[in-house]
Amino acid sequence: MTEYDASGVDVTLIRCFLSLTPAQRLERLQEFMDFTEEIWRLNGIEPSFGDPADAG
């Protein structure tokens, strides 16, 4: 079941993420980073980080 709020945000995903510990949340992020880089590598794409003023 998925529940979206008025802004289109998937609330179930937030609740799932909040059920994790902070370390577990960063481990999920790490999996995303590794997956994204693997896709980049498979497509021969060098990372692009945009305008330094956009950082943060």
Added chain:
Amino acid sequence: MNRPLEILRTLADHEVEFIVVGGVAAVALGAPVNTMDIDIVHTRAPENVTRLLAALHALDAHYRHRPELRPTESHLSSRGHQLLATRLGYLDVLGAIGKGHTYAGLLPHTVEIEFAPAFRCRVLDLETQIAIKEETGGEKDLAMLPILRRTLAERRRIK
């Protein structure tokens, strides 16, 4: 290789005074967003810059756009953004964020998060993350706001 927790642990082990901001701060507080780098704001006091430089050396940090260039004390003493690559992933070291928010101004708006026993970091709270994104108003910031606002509401609901 991306090991955000290990990057934070290295900074903590070197007793660097810093605040996690940006996407990793949002994730740490429960927002399901994605990012490819860690953003930190550090105090630019000389002794902290020295500790930060040692941590960056341990991480083999160099500039992403100029791999031959390593950060120096002069770079880290500025309010500028140092966009670095390390052996454990990407790290942005920021002297200030938004419209000039520095470590000292942000510090009262942080929470201390324990990632593991004896491994704690200060993270910018969700209220301030939202306020700075509203203030900045960039497209990327505005796109993230609904998720941050809802995450904050859910955190308050389950307290």
